[in-house]
Amino acid sequence: MARSDAPTKILLHESEIPTHWHNIVPDLPEPPPPVLHPGTGQPIGPADLAPLFPMALILQEVSQEPRIEIPDQVRDIYRLLRPTPLYRARRLEQALGTPAHVYYKYEGVSPAGSHKPNTAVAQAYYNNFECIERPATETGAGQWGSALAIACAFFGLECTVYMVKASYFQKPYRKSMIQAYGAQIYPSPSDQTAAGRRMLAEQPDSPGSLGIAISEAVEDAATHDDAHYSLGSVLNHVLLHQTVIGQEAMRQMEIAGEYPDVVIGCVGGGSNFAGLAFPFVGERLRTGRSTRILAAEPEACPSLTKGRYAYDFGDTVGLTPLVKMHTLGHTFIPPAIHAGGLRYHGDAPLLCQLVNAGIVEAVAHLQNRVFEAAVQFARTEGILPAPESAHAIRSAIDEALAARETDERRVILFNLSGHGHFDMSAYDAYFAGQLEDYAYPAQAIEESLKHLPAVATST
Numbered sequence: 319m320a321r322s323d324a325p326t327k328i329l330l331h332e333s334e335i336p337t338h339w340h341n342i343v344p345d346l347p348e349p350p351p352p353v354l355h356p357g358t359g360q361p362i363g364p365a366d367l368a369p370l371f372p373m374a375l376i377l378q379e380v381s382q383e384p385r386i387e388i389p390d391q392v393r394d395i396y397r398l399l400r401p402t403p404l405y406r407a408r409r410l411e412q413a414l415g416t417p418a419h420v421y422y423k424y425e426g427v428s429p430a431g432s433h434k435p436n437t438a439v440a441q442a443y444y445n446n447f448e449c450i451e452r453p454a455t456e457t458g459a460g461q462w463g464s465a466l467a468i469a470c471a472f473f474g475l476e477c478t479v480y481m482v483k484a485s486y487f488q489k490p491y492r493k494s495m496i497q498a499y500g501a502q503i504y505p506s507p508s509d510q511t512a513a514g515r516r517m518l519a520e521q522p523d524s525p526g527s528l529g530i531a532i533s534e535a536v537e538d539a540a541t542h543d544d545a546h547y548s549l550g551s552v553l554n555h556v557l558l559h560q561t562v563i564g565q566e567a568m569r570q571m572e573i574a575g576e577y578p579d580v581v582i583g584c585v586g587g588g589s590n591f592a593g594l595a596f597p598f599v600g601e602r603l604r605t606g607r608s609t610r611i612l613a614a615e616p617e618a619c620p621s622l623t624k625g626r627y628a629y630d631f632g633d634t635v636g637l638t639p640l641v642k643m644h645t646l647g648h649t650f651i652p653p654a655i656h657a658g659g660l661r662y663h664g665d666a667p668l669l670c671q672l673v674n675a676g677i678v679e680a681v682a683h684l685q686n687r688v689f690e691a692a693v694q695f696a697r698t699e700g701i702l703p704a705p706e707s708a709h710a711i712r713s714a715i716d717e718a719l720a721a722r723e724t725d726e727r728r729v730i731l732f733n734l735s736g737h738g739h740f741d742m743s744a745y746d747a748y749f750a751g752q753l754e755d756y757a758y759p760a761q762a763i764e765e766s767l768k769h770l771p772a773v774a775t776s777t
């Protein structure tokens with residue numbers, strides 16, 4: 319039982335930054351489905367990915383090792399942002415009148431304002447190590463673009479960012495920030511790539527989507543010798559790098575003298591969710607603990623709750639390998655909701671495998687309830703959350719209110735993946751009553767799923 323004088327903020331020393339990343343793959347009940355070549359439909363090997371990624375990252379992508387050592391240079395840079403604090407949300411608990419204990423791991427203390435540098439630093443390190451001069455990437459909310467721009471600045475690399483057009487105009491200061499760190503940035507769809515030009519010809523006022531921006535960045539990397547592609551979510555190695563979050567949180571919960579009954583994260587592609595949850599999922603699978611693991615997504619882009627578990631492209635144009643995931647169809651362009659980082663048609667294959675196996679639960683939220691939770695959190699805990707992270711807050715509050723109903727001391731842990739300081743136009747729209755509660759119609763999803771690639775192994 320936590321004492322009433324127990325700390326509100328649990329901090330670790332820099333020496334407690336994890337030395338290894340936690341690989342969930344050996345913990346899984348079944349091996350992950352293979353990744354398929356977009357042309358042949360056959361499983362691909364490391365050599366097929368070599369034009370896009372450094373070999374060290376490709377090997378991490380397929381690794382079966384339970385623990386992968388974090389290079390010293392990466393840990394050195396992690397010292398600038400890690401360990402991040404774990405908070406007990408006492409004031410929120412009080413406001414909710416709940417017997418639940420609510421904890422949150424706050425990743426917004428990084429220079430980018432989110433969890434994204436945990437993988438950006440690692441990716442820039444391996445690109446630099448293998449003499450790649452220019453990572454090219456997409457960004458939705460701008461958090462990932464900022465993180466990669468900072469990481470590239472640390473290693474003296476160039477950086478090109480394709481930013482989803484809806485976010486580019488909603489968040490002009492993210493663009494300025496990315497430029498301040500020295501990266502080149504284009505609103506996507508852009509006229510820089512064939513994929514972008516085709517999209518612009520079809521729909522000149524396209525708000526863009528992560529799927530389109532990924533197509534542009536992949537094309538850029540594939541057609542330029544100096545460039546490689548860098549992805550801020552979805553892939554196994556990205557999720558792997560984020561597990562520093564959950565490992566630290568485990569230690570911090572131990573200091574708090576509690577273990578979570580439920581672990582929650584928001585899901586765009588799955589990286590902050592996996593970062594917090596995978597070490598707990600691993601422990602649950604190894605020890606039979608009953609920890610619930612809950613993924614929160616937007617109703618406007620409900621891939622986990624309404625998508626189909628099938629092989630699909632990771633991008634809109636169909637340039638990437640085929641991965642098995644919950645997908646709304648790669649041609650699906652979500653409405654321009656304010657949680658830009660959650661507007662992706664698919665999700666990380668490792669997360670989807672866990673959802674499909676019933677190990678991870680998923681829930682979808684409408685954006686007004688999400689902002690209501692964000693504001694309640696800001697007014698009690700003081701931190702103004704990113705709209706993406708506010709999906710996790712919504713779920714945490716719902717769990718705390720359910721615990722009040724049953725008078726149960728549920729221990730809730732969620733990932734506060736970032737702050738919302740660049741998202742004030744979203745808050746403005748919420749306060750002006752201009753946010754639409756958009757649940758993507760089932761019929762539109764069915765239509766988009768008609769464009770799934772035909773793959774023999776798909777179910």
Ligand SMILES: Cc1ncc(COP(=O)(O)O)c(C=O)c1O
Binds near residue numbers: 432462584587659660
């Ligand atoms: C603060 C924040 N949280 C969450 C996400 C969603 O990404 P992921 O699901 O990979 O964590 C983003 C993406 O941009 C983000 O900026």
